[in-house]
Amino acid sequence: MTAHPESADVTPSSFTSGLSVADFAACLAMGLEPVGLVQGFCAMQSSNYAVGAMQRGLSPYQGQSGYVENYQCPHGMVAGEHRMWGQNYEQTWIEQTWSQGFASAYARMLEEATHLGAVGVVGVVDTQSALVGAGVIEFHLRGTAVRLAGSSATSATPWTTYLAGQRLVKVFEAGFAPVSVVASVASVRVWAYCITEYLMGGSGVSAWSSSPSSTEIDQIVRAHTQSRAIVRATAQSQLRGDKLQGVQLTVAQHEYERGDLEVQAMLRGNRVRRFRDYEALPAPQPTVRLS
């Protein structure tokens, strides 16, 4: 195959890419050539994952590390099924399983990019999905490896970013260089004690009293607050002075029984490094489009 003279910027060898045509065009405008659609996979099983859905024990779970908070029933022994204790604890084994799976898939994607002589990977997409059975998660990362046009420069650890196209152009124009995608998970298990159980069921306060009132459910609030703080701290610990832009924080809650639930916070973002100070920007000009 002979390169067309007008497309001399593109190498004559064929390449694969997950970029849309628009993002592909922006990529070329940045002087970056796609060299291949690179991917990384990792299937993780954690035998400890089942601990998250285990039956309620006679006493609070021991031996955990990370965030833990205990709650004590104020009533004393009422009945056998009365929840004498409650506990919030960080499920560090789930977080470790997740970060190990993500890191392995990420490293494999980078390995492919390095093999292709890339300097970076743009338009990264990561997904986690259930595979074969319960407790098995497939981590899948893919993106388009790029190299500098007309240059043989390579990188042992290519940079990565969720961005592509014009959004990535603006990152460079704003004085930032992409470093890597960052993703982290925090998981907090809630074993409700009697008060939380009653309040979640609406029976901690009476509708039939002369002035029915509402009450905050402290144990659940603490679980949510801590899961968000942990996931943010985990991501921040990877920044080493860099910035995390375009963060997406999602929080999911799965309730097993009344008040017994699991809160999972997931955070993704683009780690970028400022390589020159902001230039003084003019104030934005309001415009009205005539169409």
Place this chain on the structure above:
Amino acid sequence: MTGPNPSTNIDVAALVRETLSAHTSNVSSASTTSDLSIDEELNLHAIGWEPVQLVSGYSVFSTPLGLWSWGQGEIVAAGEAHASAFRNAASRLCGEASAAGAHGVVGVHIERSIYSTHTEVSMIGTAVRPIGAGRVEPTRVFASDLSARDFSRLIIAGWEPLGLAVGASFVYAPRRSMGAVFQQQTQNVELTNYTEAIYSARELAMDRMQRSAINLHGSGVVEVKIVEGPMTFASHAVGFAAWGTVVRLAGATHRLLHPTMVVSLDDAEVLFDAANLE
């Protein structure tokens, strides 16, 4: 394809090459997190503000069992639970922002979930401050659901956000008599009990939102969002909630924005959608 962009005169390819060659040198040592896009961050920077940290606030309030099923007039405890959950979530959001040294939170995403036995409110946003500014009193830290772009426009126009105002009310729609049900079942007829319940909830909610704006010493509320309708778990209850950002003039007068008329030469179709792989 490469070379200076004729519209901006920026040689992007040269810029990228320069950036990547300087990749290891970092001119800033402060780690920040934000959910703003690069456009929003540039908008903030243009008015002299910067993102500091991603912050969040959460609250859940219990409501009494049986509250929604039978009664007359407003369901007071449900309205209280909504107001308290909203207030506590916003307070925690601003608390995190204050601890990070920010002056406010912009682009707050608000999620509300109302169940028969509890009401939860979650807020996530980016804490911001004027570039390099010191701390302010925690009580002066504001929360706003305006995007960073709208926040910039507000500041340019000479206004300032003060916080979030909210009002909500839940009202029983009285059951019709059996006679009325039989009489009306083959007719096209307005169900005035539901109409009146919606009006009642709306009056109370809007009034509460206005009062919370006045308590913040605001002169108005912008970007008001309204959610209203039946409660899915209670056949004879309707709800109305409204919230928005409280604003007031920061200076003596409003600064008029004189927009420039532009004619886009792009096709009507979006040819350069910057979305990444999804």
